[in-house]
Amino acid sequence: MKVSGVFVGGLGSCLPETVRVDHAVQQNLIAAEAAERYGIQRVTDAKDVPAPELALHAARTALGRAGRTGHELSLVLYVSVWAQGPHGWCPQYYVQRGIEASAATAAEVRQSCMGMFSALELGASHLMADPGHSAALLTTGDNFNSPLLDRWQFSPHFVMGDAGSAVVLTRDQGFARLCSINAITLPEFEPMHRDSEPLFPPGSTLGKQLNFGDSKKKFLESRPAGDDGPLRIVAAQDEVVTRTLEESGIEMSDVTRVGYVNGSRERVEGRAMIPLGLPMSRSTWEQGRTVGHIGASDQIVALEHLIERGELTPGDHFMMLGVGPGLNIACAVFEILRSPGWAEVAA
Structure with missing residues (x-):
């Protein structure tokens, strides 16, 4: 999709402290051969910080850098990979409440690690579709501390880290153009x-x-x-x-x-x-x-x-x-x- 008149107004992230992979090797969490082959040095570990809190922190940073408030948003998209909170609960509304974006349409994009790509496409389409749509927030957060996933060995070539990130897309001039x-x-x-x-x-x-x-x-x-x-x-x-x-x-x-x-x-x-x-x-x-x-x-x-x-x-x-x-x-x-x-x- 060729994008017209959509800019990046702000970016934000929330990166917890990291754990060294060689320390994980010493604890027998990952094989030394795999760690050496991968070349990954450290991974972020949010401990008990909820995934939506990581996303909310990143969202506030991105909005601040864009010079925007939640009241100016017409769309909030929350990208999820892993479990976000209580069963049946929707994390997008947690972020929406946290940034006071009550007038925005909010939705969750559940597409694993590719979710931000779809969020960008949806956000850009939303802004291009209506001149009255001035800004959209795309955010994501994940904490992989869980007995249902071994961050060190769940998939070959990948070691999971925890993080939140956010993008503010705008129709106004930003520092980058999509x-x-x-x-x-x-x-x-x-x-x-x-x-x-x-x-x-x-x-x-x-x-x-x-x-x-x-x-x-x-x-x-x-x-x-x-x-x-x-x-x-x-x-x-x-x-x-x-x-x-x-x-x-x-x-x-x-x-x-x-x-x-x-x-x-x-x-x-x-x-x-x-x-x-x-x-x-x-x-x-x-x-x-x-x-x-x-x-x-x-x-x-x-x-x-x-x-x-x-x-x-x-x-x-x-x-x-x-x-x-x-x-x-x-x-x-x-x-x-x-x-x-x-x-x-x-x-």
Whole structure:
């Protein structure tokens, strides 16, 4: 989707203290071989801070940086990956109440770690659809401390971290412009993250632990010899990236930095940077390895990190790229227009 007249007014994050991976190795939480192979140094641990509190903190920061109040919002989207609170409870309204955005439409986007991509597309569409819609808040928060998930071993190449992040999209001039966002889904891979588990009763209600490693392994073992699934994934990613670049009016050489899912170096390089034809120095892996896979916050926190440190300046382009259960692949491009006042290097 080519985006017109939608800007980033503010970004915010809430990153708890980190736990060193080598300390986790000493405690036998993760195998030394896996830790060395992944190259991840630290992961954030929110302890007993609720996920919606992380999201609310990030939302307030983003609104403050955008010079906005909750009263000016027409849309609040809350992206969730893991459990958020009491059964039957809706976290979006907790954030909505916390920022006093009673006039906004509020909804939850439950799309695993790809949720921020869909939130960006929905938020941009909302603003473009009606001149009366002036600003939208997209926020997410997750705390993976749970007996139903082992943050250190639940999925190969990924170690889970806790975080909150937020974006304020606006029709007014912001410090960055959302140029384009696109997604593609390969639903034939839906069983990859489900295994043979029945849909009812839900595993979470039975206390079943989530283990993507096991479900992925069984799914791949069930595929026929010579299956071209990996090639279809590569082709789909290439398609969505090419479309996003074309709609943004740029070439790959114009992309300054790429924010991908915070996985192992092997995963980031092999699934993102090599296919894009870009060196790892253009990725955000060095930052990602200090927080872990922080749910739907990976790319947004990476963008904030680069802006804060003056590593993205006017004229630069930031690409968000990701893949998640579904199998869903998405890409977005932002153009940096100016350095905001909260950056280390202000224009």
